[in-house]
Each structure stands twice: as C-alpha cells, then as structure tokens.
Amino acid sequence: MAAFKETKFPADAPAAQKALGWVDDRFPLTKLWNDQWGKYYAPKNFNFWYIFGSLAMLVLVLQIVTGIFLTMHYKPDANLAFGSVEYIMREVPWGWLVRYMHSTGASAFFIIVYLHMTRGLLYGSYRKPRELIWLFGFAIFLCLMAEAFFGYLLPWGQMSYWGAQVIVNLFGAIPLIGPDLSLWIRGDYVVSDATLNRFFAFHVIAIPLVLLGLVAAHLIALHEVGSSNPDGIEVKENLGADGHPVDSIPSHPYYTVHDLFGVSVFLLIFSTVVFFAPEMGGYFLEYNNFLPGDSLKTPLHIAPTWYFTAFYSVLRATTADFMWVLMFFVAAYVVFVWLKSRLSSIVKTAIAVIALVAIIGMLPQVLDAKFWGVVFFGGSVVILAFLPWLDKSPVKSIRYRPSWHKYVYGVFFFCFLALGYLGTLPPTEGRTLFSQVCTLLYFSFFLFMPWWSAMGTFKKVPDRVVFHAH
Numbered sequence: 001m002a003a004f005k006e007t008k009f010p011a012d013a014p015a016a017q018k019a020l021g022w023v024d025d026r027f028p029l030t031k032l033w034n035d036q037w038g039k040y041y042a043p044k045n046f047n048f049w050y051i052f053g054s055l056a057m058l059v060l061v062l063q064i065v066t067g068i069f070l071t072m073h074y075k076p077d078a079n080l081a082f083g084s085v086e087y088i089m090r091e092v093p094w095g096w097l098v099r100y101m102h103s104t105g106a107s108a109f110f111i112i113v114y115l116h117m118t119r120g121l122l123y124g125s126y127r128k129p130r131e132l133i134w135l136f137g138f139a140i141f142l143c144l145m146a147e148a149f150f151g152y153l154l155p156w157g158q159m160s161y162w163g164a165q166v167i168v169n170l171f172g173a174i175p176l177i178g179p180d181l182s183l184w185i186r187g188d189y190v191v192s193d194a195t196l197n198r199f200f201a202f203h204v205i206a207i208p209l210v211l212l213g214l215v216a217a218h219l220i221a222l223h224e225v226g227s228s229n230p231d232g233i234e235v236k237e238n239l240g241a242d243g244h245p246v247d248s249i250p251s252h253p254y255y256t257v258h259d260l261f262g263v264s265v266f267l268l269i270f271s272t273v274v275f276f277a278p279e280m281g282g283y284f285l286e287y288n289n290f291l292p293g294d295s296l297k298t299p300l301h302i303a304p305t306w307y308f309t310a311f312y313s314v315l316r317a318t319t320a321d322f323m324w325v326l327m328f329f330v331a332a333y334v335v336f337v338w339l340k341s342r343l344s345s346i347v348k349t350a351i352a353v354i355a356l357v358a359i360i361g362m363l364p365q366v367l368d369a370k371f372w373g374v375v376f377f378g379g380s381v382v383i384l385a386f387l388p389w390l391d392k393s394p395v396k397s398i399r400y401r402p403s404w405h406k407y408v409y410g411v412f413f414f415c416f417l418a419l420g421y422l423g424t425l426p427p428t429e430g431r432t433l434f435s436q437v438c439t440l441l442y443f444s445f446f447l448f449m450p451w452w453s454a455m456g457t458f459k460k461v462p463d464r465v466v467f468h469a470h
Contacts, residue, residue: 036223041248042255043229045467049119051262052112058263059109066102076200078193081156082292100278106148107284108270110307113141124396125228131388136218138385143211150203159286161293162302165191173371231465232396247465301426309423310416314380316427317435318373327359333447340451383446390449395458402456412445
C-alpha cells in the first residue's frame with residue numbers, strides 16, 4: 001500500500017489554501033472541479049441556446065430546496081392535505097413565497113427542458129457520439145413527467161384530484177393487466193388517502209433519487225465525449241500543442257460568466273412571474289385547484305397541467321372514427337417502407353407483419369379507441385428516444401441543411417404547440433379534427449425522418465467552427 005503523502009505549503013500560505021489542500025489530500029475536490037467545469041474545454045462558439053442546461057440544474061436545486069421546506073408543513077393525509085397547503089400559504093412565514101416558487105419552478109423546469117431539447121433538435125446534439133447523452137436526457141424527461149404527475153395530486157384540490165383520477169384510469173385501458181395496474185397505482189378503488197401517501201413517497205423520495213442519478217450520468221457522459229456546438233463540428237478532431245482542441249476554451253471563467261448572465265435574466269423573469277402572476281392565467285395553477293378535492297363534484301373540464309397537454313391532445317384525438325384514418329396511415333407507411341427503404345427483406349417482412357397485427361387490433365371489434373389512445377399517448381413521448389437513429393442527415397446542424405428543412409422543423413414545432421394549446425381547451429368537433437391533423441404531422445416528422453432528413457442539397461461544413469467575437 002502506498003504511503004500517505006500530505007501536501008506541504010509555506011508557513012505564510014493563506015488559510016483557505018491550506019484547508020483546500022487538506023481536503024484535496026483526502027478527497028479529489030479540486031480535480032472534480034477541474035474535470036467537470038474549471039478546466040473542461042468547450043467549443044468557443046456557444047450561443048444563447050447553450051444556457052438551458054445550466055438553467056435546468058439551477059431549477060432542479062431550486063425545486064429540491066423549496067420542496068424540502070414545503071414538506072416541513074405539508075400533511076400527506078386526504079383530510080388534511082388541502083388545509084396544510086392553505087396553512088403554508090396563509091400562516092407560515094414566507095410560506096406563500098416558497099409554495100409559489102415551487103409551483104412556478106415546475107413550469108419553469110419544463111419550459112427550460114423543452115428549450116434544451118429544441119437546441120438538441122436544431123443542432124443535432126443527439127447524433128454520434130452523443131447518443132447515450134440523449135438517452136440519459138430522455139430518461140430525465142420521463143422522470144420529470146413522473147415527478148410532476150405525482151406532485152400534481154399533493155395539493156388535493158379539485159383539478160389535482162380529478163386529474164389524477166383520469167390519468168390513472170387511462171391505465172385501465174391496457175388489456176388484461178389494465179384494471180389491476182390502475183388499482184395498484186391508486187392503492188384503492190378510487191383516488192384516496194392511500195393514493196396520496198404513495199404519490200407523496202414517490203414525489204419526495206423515489207423519483208428525486210433516480211433523477212439525481214440520471215443527471216449525474218448525463219453530465220458524466222457529456223464531459224466524456226465533449227459538448228456539441230452550433231456548427232456540428234467535432235472540435236476534438238483538431239488538437240493544439242497543449243493537447244486541447246484549438247476551437248475550445250475553458251468553461252471557467254468564460255462560460256461561467258456566460259451562464260451567470262443567463263441565470264440573471266432567468267431570475268428576473270422567474271421573480272416577475274412569482275410575485276405578479278404565479279397562476280399565469282390558470283396555466284401554472286388552475287383555478288379549480290384552489291377548491292378542495294371533492295369526489296362527488298366533477299369539474300366541467302378536466303385537463304392536465306400545460307406541460308402534459310400536447311401529449312394529452314394526442315390521446316383525445318384518437319377517436320373511433322380516427323382509427324380508420326390511422327389504419328390507412330399504417331398501411332401506407334408500410335408500402336412506403338417497402339418501396340423506399342434499403343432494409344433487408346426479412347426486416348421489411350417483420351415490419352409488415354407487425355403493421356398487419358396493429359391494423360387488425362385497430363378494428364372496433366378487437367380493441368377500442370381508448371386503448372389505442374393510450375398507445376399513441378405513450379408513443380408520442382417514447383419516439384423521442386429514437387431520434388439518434390432516425391436522423392440520417394449527412395450534417396448535424398440545421399445551419400448546413402437545405403433551407404426547406406427549416407420549414408419541416410417549423411411545422412413540427414407548430415404542431416407541438418398547437419397540440420399543447422388544444423389540450424387546455426374543452427374538446428369540440430373542430431378542435432378534435434385539428435388535433436388529429438397535428439397528431440398525424442407530429443408522428444410523420446419522426447417516421448419519415450430517415451428519408452426527408454437525407455434529402456436536398458447540403459451546404460459544406462467548415463473545417464473549423466464559425467466564431468465572431470462579441
């Protein structure tokens with residue numbers, strides 16, 4: 001065993017330096033800082049799209065800290081939960097601020113994550129060699145959805161109660177295991193005290209632990225292969241005499257200042273919302289949630305929080321009449337794959353068989369539209385994980401793709417926003433038709449990506465990153 005050798009400092013060395021040296025001899029604190037940020041070299045052409053990763057970390061810490069303070073006064077009991085939230089709002093010193101920071105922070109988290117994912121789409125940050133980073137990020141997104149869903153019931157307001165009731169009942173549409181699965185999730189035959197307690201346990205302990213582990217894995221994978229950049233160039237392929245990429249700079253102090261500016265702007269906007277519009281017109285905090293949950297009184301319009309509504313619209317769009325359109329869509333897609341794909345005959349045959357089974361299952365006599373609504377609801381989320389293998393473009397960044405690719409992305413973003421907005425409104429015949437069109441376009445974006453992403457005339461990617469000093 002190697003002998004322990006302690007770092008020696010001059011007698012007049014600052015006390016802080018001696019203390020840091022003492023820690024470094026026993027724990028690699030300085031090494032961790034340098035590896036993960038201080039001397040981590042990142043491409044020098046980052047733009048504002050690259051602040052959202054740091055902002056997501058900030059909001060995660062904010063949510064954990066405010067959540068800890070909320071649990072000090074919250075009662076996970078069906079008879080006391082709503083009253084405890086009111087007690088926090090009215091009696092606990094600064095409790096209203098902590099509660100509003102937590103509720104606004106949940107929406108801020110999803111806004112930042114959606115923008116972070118948008119940057120990945122625009123600049124191809126999911127492409128080789130960053131597939132695993134994208135998958136860890138996707139797993140983080142799933143955890144955030146679960147965390148938000150479990151936390152949504154805790155205030156025990158009208159929309160919390162009935163929203164949880166509706167979402168849990170969706171699992172009942174799964175053949176064979178559906179009813180038992182719904183019962184297991186609720187812990188009772190209806191949303192009750194047992195449901196509240198298990199949701200509280202998942203929201204406060206289980207999901208955050210998994211989430212923190214995934215965030216750590218996401219960052220480790222990122223710093224292993226290096227950050228992407230707006231040009232989609234691998235800066236590690238061009239090293240300087242010092243062994244670092246010539247087109248990169250240390251994260252500290254350059255991107256520390258860069259991110260601090262983004263944090264300042266974010267905190268200004270965040271504080272404005274918290275102090276002046278914490279409900280955000282009913283989108284962040286629904287008006288029905290200021291009424292205690294009542295199992296005997298159903299709200300006129302039940303909808304999840306805004307960050308789920310795009311996927312919820314896909315669920316609502318899957319009606320019995322729409323199933324015939326979906327059957328035709330599946331059949332047409334299989335024909336397209338047979339004619340245009342270079343896959344082997346065995347793979348094509350397997351796809352055709354799976355599609356045939358799906359079409360038979362879509363018949364009204366076999367499986368109802370509610371089941372397929374749940375399938376497409378889940379599929380609209382899960383399909384994001386396959387982006388690294390669906391995108392066949394010879395370049396990563398949208399900067400060097402054909403101009404018409406921007407319109408394809410524009411249509412996709414419009415459909416996603418439209419689905420999100422429609423999900424907040426009561427369904428009508430016209431809205432349902434519009435959401436069905438947007439649903440088809442949403443899935444078409446991904447399913448046809450192997451072909452459209454490789455089409456067109458691509459611009460030449462420069463040998464080095466494009467950078468203009470401010």
